[in-house]
Amino acid sequence: MGKTLNQLVEELKNGDSSVFGQIYEQTYRKVYFVVINILHDKSLTEDIIQDTYLKLMDSIKHYKERNFLAYLLTIAKNLAFNEYNRRKRVILVDEDLDSFRSDSISSSLEIDAENRELIEKALSVLDILEKDVFLLHTLENMTHREISVVLDKPIGTITWVYQKAIRKIRLTLKEDYDEIPRI
Structure with a gap:
């Protein structure tokens, strides 16, 4: 008779990585169905x-439940929801950013x-x-x-970059105007 999932997990927690394959075999289908129902994309689900099993290996020493x-399905759901939200919030893909940069001025403003x-x-x-x-x-x-979600940067970085951009623009415009309009 094979070992129970809890026995295998205890062995893994105690450093026996040879049981990982058995844990994977016993849990893969359940993890797969949870993730595919969130993402609806086979490649992304894989x-x-x-990532779920890598995170499990990193955190197994701290597992107390x-x-x-x-526990494993919670890791999978959290990673899947994070990915879903990240993809949902990406408004502009990389190749669109180039055209956005060049077209934004002329298409957004009549100047x-x-x-x-x-x-x-x-x-x-x-x-x-x-x-x-x-x-x-x-x-x-x-x-x-x-913006921090779209560009995958911390919000503090985005705020700092924006302030730096404003300062650069003001310095550049100062050469042409005595009074700089508020941006």
């Missing part, structure tokens, strides 16, 4: 399952040639991240929190 399957030149000059001093953050915030009216 990635999340792999009695219901191992609930004359002189002002267009000035805006392009101001934006030219920004690096790619600064430009993305600035345009997403000012033209798309996204919050810093939304």
Whole structure:
């Protein structure tokens, strides 16, 4: 007779990694069905399952619960929901960002040639991240929190990058204007 899941988990917790395959075999289908029902994508589901078992291996020493399957499925659900939310919130994919950067000024604002030149000059001093953050915030009216999700950066970084972009733009515009409009 084979060992129970709880016995295998105890052995894994005590450092016997040879039982991992048996744990995997006993739990894979349940983990798969939980994740596929959240993500509805087989390839992504396989990635999340792999991450689930990697996270399990990293955290097994700290496992104290009695219901191992609930613990494992909670890891899987959390990873799947995180991935689902990350993908749901991504408004612009990478290749769209390039066209967004170049088209955003002309499509979002009706401006004359002189002002267009000035805006392009101001934006030219920004690096790619600064430009993305600035345009997403000012033209798309996204919050810093939304931008942090889209660009997969901490909110503190987004806030700092935005402030840095504003300072650079103001310095650039100062050369052409005595009084700089509030951005």
